Amino acid sequence: MAATPASARERAFIDRQRVGRLATVDPRGAPSVIPVCYAYDGMYFYTPIDEKPKRRDRPLRRVRNVEATGRAALVIDRYTEDWSRLGWVHARGRAWLLHPGAAGHAAAVALLRDRYPQYRAMALEAAPIIVLAPDRITSWGVLDA
Numbered sequence: 001m002a003a004t005p006a007s008a009r010e011r012a013f014i015d016r017q018r019v020g021r022l023a024t025v026d027p028r029g030a031p032s033v034i035p036v037c038y039a040y041d042g043m044y045f046y047t048p049i050d051e052k053p054k055r056r057d058r059p060l061r062r063v064r065n066v067e068a069t070g071r072a073a074l075v076i077d078r079y080t081e082d083w084s085r086l087g088w089v090h091a092r093g094r095a096w097l098l099h100p101g102a103a104g105h106a107a108a109v110a111l112l113r114d115r116y117p118q119y120r121a122m123a124l125e126a127a128p129i130i131v132l133a134p135d136r137i138t139s140w141g142v143l144d145a
Helices: 006-016 061-069 105-115 115-121
Strands: 021-024 031-036 043-050 071-078 087-099 131-140
Touching: 006 071, 006 087, 006 131, 021 043, 021 061, 031 061, 043 071, 043 105, 061 071, 061 087, 061 131, 071 131, 105 131
Parallel strands: none
Antiparallel strands: 021 031, 021 071, 043 131, 071 087, 087 131
8 A cells, every 4th residue: 555755854753763652543533542662664654562561351442443444643753841842743544454474564573673672572473563554744843853
């Protein structure tokens, strides 16, 4: 699926930040926002369903929401007390689950492990990954720093 790429300036900002906030919505329109680790390959954002302790009796809310609506948004921001240095990138678009064994899953796992050493000890290859293909990327503030 085609996606809208970030500009070079946005891409550099995205690559420097460590955490984003993933927003999903359920079929009734109830939003959910959580902090996530992510990797970006220039077209798609990837966030894993990792091994942190979570409820295991049913799929996570973000997984249920993505499966139900096929939409998500990701905000990657930098906050500082010096408000002249604030900046953010907002990506919104189509989202889906990339299941183990599917084309692109191994490459997404490699990107995530390269970005976050903690993932090298986790069995990401055995879990789905949320993929966000932005329809639109917007940004604001100071991205160069």
